[in-house]
Amino acid sequence: MRNFILASSSSSRASLLRQVIPHFRVVVPSVVESYPEVGTASKVARLWARRKADAVASLKDSKGAFILAADTVVARQRQLFTTPETAEQAASMLACFDGRRFTITTALCLIMPDRVSVTHQTTWLKFGRLGEEARAAYIASNAWQKRAAGLDLAGAAGVFVRAMNGSWSSALGLPLWHTRELLISAGVDPQELLTPHPPNKQRRR
Numbered sequence: 001m002r003n004f005i006l007a008s009s010s011s012s013r014a015s016l017l018r019q020v021i022p023h024f025r026v027v028v029p030s031v032v033e034s035y036p037e038v039g040t041a042s043k044v045a046r047l048w049a050r051r052k053a054d055a056v057a058s059l060k061d062s063k064g065a066f067i068l069a070a071d072t073v074v075a076r077q078r079q080l081f082t083t084p085e086t087a088e089q090a091a092s093m094l095a096c097f098d099g100r101r102f103t104i105t106t107a108l109c110l111i112m113p114d115r116v117s118v119t120h121q122t123t124w125l126k127f128g129r130l131g132e133e134a135r136a137a138y139i140a141s142n143a144w145q146k147r148a149a150g151l152d153l154a155g156a157a158g159v160f161v162r163a164m165n166g167s168w169s170s171a172l173g174l175p176l177w178h179t180r181e182l183l184i185s186a187g188v189d190p191q192e193l194l195t196p197h198p199p200n201k202q203r204r205r
Contacts, residue, residue, distance in 0.1 A: 007056035007069035012154060016174040017068070021183065027062065029055035029069065035082050041075040042120050045107035050118055053109040066186060067111040072173050074149035076102040081149035090150035091139045097151070097160075099129040104148075104171045110182050117182060121175040123166025130160060148173075 004024040006017055014026055029052040035044055052069035056062050074081040076096055084090035096102075107120035130138075143157065144150030151157045154172050169176040 003065040005056060005062060005065045005067045007052045007067055010173060012172060013070060013174045016169055016172060016176060017179065020176055020179050021188075024068075027056045027059065029053075031055050033071075033082075035073065035080045037080060038078050039080055040078070041073040041080060041103060041105040042107065042122065044080060045071045045073040045105045046109070046118050046120055047071075049107040049109040049120075050116070053111045053116075057111050064113055066113075066183075068179070068182075069109045069111075070106055070174055072104060072106045072148045074102065074104050074151065076100065083146065083148055084144060084150045087139050087142075087144075090144035091135065093150050094130075094135050094138065094144070097127045097149075098131075098135065099127060101126040104166075106170045106173060106175055108175070108178060108182055110186060112186050117185065119178055119182060121167055121170040121178050123164065123168070123171045125161055125166075125171060126163040127160045128162040134160075 004021065006014055006024050006026050007029045008014065008026065009028040017024065031048070031051055033048055048071035049069050052071065053067050056067050056069070079096075081093050081096075084093055101124060103122050103124055105120055105122040107118065109116065109118045138144065138156055141156055143152040143155055153161070164171070167175045167177065170178070
């Protein structure tokens with residue numbers, strides 16, 4: 001397997017990527033994200049995915065590696081939601097999604113030795129009617145911490161989803177099909193992606 005790096009601080013992205021390829025290094029990009037309050041989610045996500053990948057590509061031990069970065073932006077209409085820093089911010093964001101439809105866009109950037117490829121996928125979600133009690137319980141659980149728009153969709157917020165149109169893995173932070181296609185376009189053998197490596201045999205004593 002070629003030298004492959006996931007430029008991310010997200011453990012959930014790393015777990016998702018292991019469903020596509022078995023071996024890679026994780027390097028946390030040194031970037032400070034900031035989103036406009038209003039804008040186009042796909043443009044913002046693609047911009048930050050590229051910046052994360054570039055940050056890792058600039059490191060000395062990343063030369064010649066295949067570097068994958070992702071960025072996820074939650075939006076309702078043209079309002080963009082960042083990662084909340086306080087429970088009050090998380091509660092305000094959750095109220096915006098209560099019983100409403102919104103989008104989650106995840107962009108991918110793959111830096112290869114000879115070129116760069118960027119793509120994105122948008123998923124529509126609709127939450128059911130939650131009410132103040134359910135929202136308060138979610139905020140009290142602290143599941144919103146370090147999550148885009150405070151939404152822990154792989155955990156406590158997953159039960160809020162009433163309807164979806166798009167990719168569930170993309171909503172969680174890494175569209176698996178798009179990632180696989182991006183790697184194949186980079187020259188990775190599809191069989192290498194589909195066939196897991198055998199476990200290391202232990203020596204008999």
